[in-house]
Amino acid sequence: MISGPGPSHRESSDGAGRLFELPPELAIDTGIAQRVIAGFIRNQLRQAGFSRGLVGLSGGIDSALVAFLVAEAMGPESLLCVLMPYRTSSPESAEHARLVVDRLGCASDVVDISPMVDGYFGRDGELGAGGASAREASQLRRGNLMARQRMCVLYDRSVPWGGLVVGTGNKTESLIGYTTLFGDSACAFNPIGDLYKSQVRQLAAAVGVPEAIIRKAPSADLWPGQTDESEAGFSYPELDRLLFWMIDKRRTDEELLEMGFASTAVERVKRLVATSEFKRQVPPVAKLGPRTTGVDYLYPRRRPGSARR
């Protein structure tokens, strides 16, 4: 659909079949990525005075990879995976999440968010706390509320666990805004937010995330049968390549067209990126005083005395 030049490099785990498609220009040195990310996770936790992290484990590849990376950086005993299914979530998601927990031997916790979500939207004709309008809510509203309920649970669980919430959003979904603000995007720090989905797959394969998780179609699993690619109308390798050339390599529209990308795709992706700028930034504060956070009061987050504990 997006298309573009060059054959894609076909990556396969064992020659037995394609595990995922990796555009060659996106291939990274996974050894260095692991090294840098492990240092990042340790640094972020220790400088904040913590040694533990927790991850909302969906059964998908992003959170599975982050769980593996945290376990590698801090040891599996320092990781809590929280599974937060809704009653319509795919059973396969839970199975895959269990697979990760079993493989890592880390702590896990299951919180069914159905009563929280249904308590607001209502169920079986019963009104919920959200009233009549909530009963008729769109899938978008429901999906957003689920993502934010999961955020609430994770942040609550972070207190008894004594750890920080580790983010699981990737660069592709962040750039096109395929994320719920203060929902799945909420975290203390994010180790994979500068990796495109294709690179997430490459790294996941390198660290040993189970193949079934790498192979399946990515889904937000907010309603049955939902997949990212059908919803967005793009395949991830195509979308990643376009974003890479557009953003990382600063190609103009004309150059992108010359490279073979479809003009409709370029237009659409540019619009998605521009209209989601707000999701990637701290909310703006009106400049009034002599020194304003983020404008002319600029301190590192972590410095002597900044640890909370």
Place this chain on the structure above:
Amino acid sequence: MQPLRIALVQLSPRLGDLEANLAQHRERLAAARLAGAGLVVFPELGLTGYQLQDLAAEVAMRIDDPRLQDLAAETGGLSAVISFVEEADDHRLFISAALLEDGAIRFVHRKLFLPTYGLFDERRFFAPGDRLRTVASRLGIKVGLAVCEDFWHLAVPETLALDGAQLLINVSSSPGRDLAAIHEVGLGTAASWRTLMRTYAQLTTSFVVFCNRVGMDETISFWGGSEVIAPSGEALFTAPLFDEGLYTVDVELGDVRRERVGLPLLRDERPELHLRELRRILAERTGLDLDEASEPLDSPPGAPGAVGPKGGPTGDPKGGPTRGQRTRR
């Protein structure tokens, strides 16, 4: 000649924690001395950490700061290069590298080029230095100091070599980025730096010592990979990427002479030519009078739009644009 043992201290400073970093420097200095080092090199802003932002003013030290003097006092019989935020008398802040020798601060280099693009924001917080000099070291040779981005400007190694340096020392806090698998070492930044340092060593026929920090400040990671390059451009030693450590390398300073006799590039440099052309380029850039003595370039008679030295149409049938004049189309 006795080989010189160089200690590269590839450390991870604690951001904004002067006391901890001073202690770390003292420990490493003592360890290097024990290891027989004659020159100990610490990375850029090793005493403060890199991503300081508004903390810069809070960790700044004057040259006469007792904490610096105390550190210098520990260099009896040794040469050491350290780096910190320097506050001048007029309260400008500089990223400085100092050569400490025999218990005193012998020389201070203020970073000349402050990257303020991409992930860098140095000019917002610091003033650029404006002196580029070598220093006669107790090692018996002249040494040139440079800080990180200084080495991304050709004039710096060239000027230092012309000023007599036989040993160029670059101290860095280079953030690693661009993990594309196509790079020689899996890290675009490291690949570029390696190319630079080999080239400079060979073209200046000098030793190049590169000390880059490791660890992380906030979101950025520093890749280490400190090196010592011989005057031939050959890498004598390359420290591992990302690993903290103290690495020693023995060099024969006499290699400089051997290299320069066999490959007299410095002898053949043309600084007067360079200076003349630089003057012309500067004059053109600022719109001042051109050097009237310069010879016209060969160009086809009556080249379209050709103009004379003062900007008027040229009457000379042979005259093309004089040097420094562009033909407009």
